Amino acid sequence: MSLPQHYDEVPMSWVGDWAGCRACLTPQREAVYDASSERRLSYAQLNERANRLGAFLLGELGMKKGDVICFISRNRLEPLDLYFACGKTGVILAPLSYRLAKPELDDLLQRIRPNALFVEDHFAAKTESLSLPKSVRRTILFGGEDSQYEREVLRTQPGEVNRPLAMNDIFLYLHTGGTTATPKLCLVTHRQMIWNSFDLLATGSAFSGGRELVTFPLFHIGGWNTVTPLFHIGGTVVLMREFDPDLALELIDREKITHFGGVEAMLRFMIASPKFESTTFESVQYINSAGAPCAAEVMRAFWEKGVPLTQCYGLTEAGPSNFIFLPDPASVPPDEVQAHAESIGFPMFHCDARLIARETGLPVKPGEIGELCFRGPHSFEGYLDDPERTAQVVDKEGWVHSGDLACRDEQGFFQIIGRADNLIISGGENISPEEIEQALLKHPAVAQAAVTGVPDARWGQVPLAAVVLQPGAQVSESELKAFCRQQLAKFKVPKYWRFSAALPLTGAGKVDRNALKTLFSER
Numbered sequence: 001m002s003l004p005q006h007y008d009e010v011p012m013s014w015v016g017d018w019a020g021c022r023a024c025l026t027p028q029r030e031a032v033y034d035a036s037s038e039r040r041l042s043y044a045q046l047n048e049r050a051n052r053l054g055a056f057l058l059g060e061l062g063m064k065k066g067d068v069i070c071f072i073s074r075n076r077l078e079p080l081d082l083y084f085a086c087g088k089t090g091v092i093l094a095p096l097s098y099r100l101a102k103p104e105l106d107d108l109l110q111r112i113r114p115n116a117l118f119v120e121d122h123f124a125a126k127t128e129s130l131s132l133p134k135s136v137r138r139t140i141l142f143g144g145e146d147s148q149y150e151r152e153v154l155r156t157q158p159g160e161v162n163r164p165l166a167m168n169d170i171f172l173y174l175h176t177g178g179t180t181a182t183p184k185l186c187l188v189t190h191r192q193m194i195w196n197s198f199d200l201l202a203t204g205s206a207f208s209g210g211r212e213l214v215t216f217p218l219f220h221i222g223g224w225n226t227v228t229p230l231f232h233i234g235g236t237v238v239l240m241r242e243f244d245p246d247l248a249l250e251l252i253d254r255e256k257i258t259h260f261g262g263v264e265a266m267l268r269f270m271i272a273s274p275k276f277e278s279t280t281f282e283s284v285q286y287i288n289s290a291g292a293p294c295a296a297e298v299m300r301a302f303w304e305k306g307v308p309l310t311q312c313y314g315l316t317e318a319g320p321s322n323f324i325f326l327p328d329p330a331s332v333p334p335d336e337v338q339a340h341a342e343s344i345g346f347p348m349f350h351c352d353a354r355l356i357a358r359e360t361g362l363p364v365k366p367g368e369i370g371e372l373c374f375r376g377p378h379s380f381e382g383y384l385d386d387p388e389r390t391a392q393v394v395d396k397e398g399w400v401h402s403g404d405l406a407c408r409d410e411q412g413f414f415q416i417i418g419r420a421d422n423l424i425i426s427g428g429e430n431i432s433p434e435e436i437e438q439a440l441l442k443h444p445a446v447a448q449a450a451v452t453g454v455p456d457a458r459w460g461q462v463p464l465a466a467v468v469l470q471p472g473a474q475v476s477e478s479e480l481k482a483f484c485r486q487q488l489a490k491f492k493v494p495k496y497w498r499f500s501a502a503l504p505l506t507g508a509g510k511v512d513r514n515a516l517k518t519l520f521s522e523r
Helices: 018-025 043-060 077-089 102-112 121-128 148-153 190-203 221-233 245-254 264-272 296-303 334-339 387-393 433-440 477-485 513-522
Strands: 030-034 039-042 068-072 092-095 116-120 138-142 170-176 184-189 211-214 236-239 259-262 286-289 309-313 352-356 370-375 400-408 414-419 424-426 429-431 446-456 460-469 496-499
Touching (some): 018 043, 018 077, 018 221, 043 077, 068 077, 068 102, 077 092, 116 121, 121 138, 184 190, 190 221, 211 221, 221 236, 259 264, 264 286, 296 309, 296 334, 352 400, 387 400, 414 433, 424 446, 424 460, 429 433, 433 446, 433 460, 433 477, 446 513, 460 513, 477 496
Parallel strands (some): 030 236, 068 092, 068 116, 116 138, 286 309, 460 496
Antiparallel strands (some): 352 370, 400 414, 424 429, 446 460
16 A cells, blocks of 8 residues: 555545535535525535536536536626536636637637537627637527526536546636737646635635625636635625626625725725715725735725725736735734735745846845746646746746736835836836836826837837826826826836826736727827
């Protein structure tokens, strides 16, 4: 008798069976509340749905471990069914963003080669225009009471569909947003999702409160990063179809939400809502801002409500949770939280992090800017069919290179400076567009800002700023230039300005800096 070489390679019945394990322990506890349909399901009910879907995948569709299914949907019960059924059966789940255009979706489908496609009826017309690969055996619509999903899938007899899986088996294909290349498809294992959940819980995050409002879409790893820890501890997930600030504020008080995360734009929409003033937030332990730096003025609106709001940070390839600024009352008083508002805090419990000089690969000193790198048990398995890209991101020692520039102060607090590939090199000086954006957002008339580098005959590149003003606000280009000069070196002040009703975004919802360059060249 001998020990296995590594337990991550040993098939075990509990791996992936989030719904079944939780239903065994707390069957009647509330698992999910879908605000749009006003349906509440227990863990036992959700597990039965997953077993019916699993039986349909294995029996009706003849799927097996390693086959792939895609879905296009807003946040609702059916994507949860898919997540838990795939976890039971070893089928790989590949969510697709409904924000992507036809060429982007066609490209992803051709690379993923799914065996089935599940589509919310809200996107039926969009799906009909797609060029589906020959691998797709069935397209299943869901959404209505008499949908294919209700008639066929949920009327399938539930069977014992759970299969032993190894931690290193692939669970998800998740595409990441980008403006300079084809979206990357990250290979996410069961190990990554399990260890990331461990990290969130071990670090002491507010998931322990147990009632989480899901603001991130379920085609994004942030959505599953929210759902999974809740099932680990037996909490309750509260769903909205899409982010709606008025509904979110209503649910926070009515459903006694204990924690939620959001990007800065979501928080700004909540502040602008007429319901913000009357929302008590009395059940909320704290809020995390994620996805991009959050302005202190936005955070202050929640601090004044008595709600701690701090920043966190993560990377699909290395997390998705890597850093958190935990507002622990015993350790971090409110004035210190506010003093370090721009910080993402510290590495999570099971995450190594370091800052290196991109030119030499050597560690940088406190106060110096370097590339942020991670190493830990919740790193991804590379990009689908793209070993060259994978080798550019993961080195031989297992460090995942984020491409993000950051610095660390003498106390150990980390702060994101910007993307290395966004750097503007003007007259030999390195300029971070994110630094200029954060400066602009401090102006009371500015609601959103995006900066990119454009060609310049004298300096090589100079900054171009696109600005969205607050409703009813007015400000001139010269006023904004003067405001920037008070906060930034002269060479960082944008040379060109564009005022716009909205910023151009990628399919993943990030600022499309290439579109900004195109806007400049067209004018």
